[in-house]
Amino acid sequence: MNTSTLPSNQSNTAVTNDSTVSNADKLLSLKNISYHIGPQRLLSHIDIDIAVNETVSLIGPNGAGKSTLVKLILGLIESTDGSMTAHQPLQLGYVPQRFAVPPILPLRVCDLLAQADKKRLTSEQRQFIFDNLSLTHLLSRQMLHLSGGETQRVLLARALLDKPNLLILDEPMQGLDPDTEVWLYQFIDELPDFLRCAMLVVSHDLHWVMKGSRRVICLNKHICCEGQPSELAISTEFQKLFGHHYEQPYVHQPHACEHHAPSKL
C-alpha cells in the first residue's frame, strides 16, 4: 500500500465535517466504529478522539485490528457501523507497515517524493526534510534497492512533504537497527513547528510506547484500556495482555480477553 494523503472527503467510512464542535482541540472522533467481514468481527465499538497535535500510541497483539483501524481512518475500507467526524479538514500522512515495490516497476526516490503537493511547504521547509532525513544522496536511487532504514526515511519524508495534520505511522520501526530506531523516534518527537501534527503511532515496541507516549490505546478487537502509560501499567487489562513482558524485551502473549463491549479505564 502506498504512502497516501487523503482529504477526509475521500473516505468511504461515514466521515462528516463538524464545524460546530465547541472543543477546538479535537481533530478526529471515531464513534462506535465496528468492522465485520461476514461473521468475522475485526473491530467492535471503537470510540477514539484525537486532538490537534496529540500523539496517540496504538498497541495490541498480532491480529488485534490495528492495521484495520488505520485503514478505516485512511478511508481505504468502510466501517460496518459507527461514524468518523473530522472536526477540521483532515490532511492525512501515512507511513505504511510494508512498502513493496514490484521488481518490474522502476520507481526512483525522487519519483515518489514528486507525488507530494509542492505548494504545502516552502522550498526551505522541504529542504529541511531532505537534509534531516538525509535524502539528497538517495534521490536518484530505485526504491526497490533501498535498505529498510532508507525506505522508512523516504516514506516519512513523503508523508511529511504534504504537511499532514494527522500522521499515521504503522509500526515505523519495523526492521530498523537500534541506532536508526533511536534516531527516528527522536526525529518524530522533535518535529519543528511547521511540521507539528497529530500522530497515531501503531507500535509493538512496548518500552518506547510506555516511556515515550502521553496517551496509549490498547486494542484487541475492542479498546481493552486506554490512558497515560502510568495508568495503563496498573490496569488489569494491560496486565493481562502484556504484564510480565513489560520489564523484559517485548514478546507477545496470547490474549484470552472475552469482552464484547469496550471497557475503558
Ligand SMILES: Nc1ncnc2c1ncn2[C@@H]1O[C@H](COP(=O)(O)OP(=O)(O)OP(=O)(O)O)[C@@H](O)[C@H]1O
Ligand atoms: N480482508 C480481510 N479478510 C479477512 N480477514 C482479515 C482481512 N483483513 C484483516 N483480517 C484479519 O483481521 C484481523 C486483524 O488484522 P490486522 O491486520 O488489522 O491486525 P493487526 O493488529 O494490525 O496485526 P499485526 O500486529 O499482526 O500487524 C487478523 O486476524 C486478520 O487476519
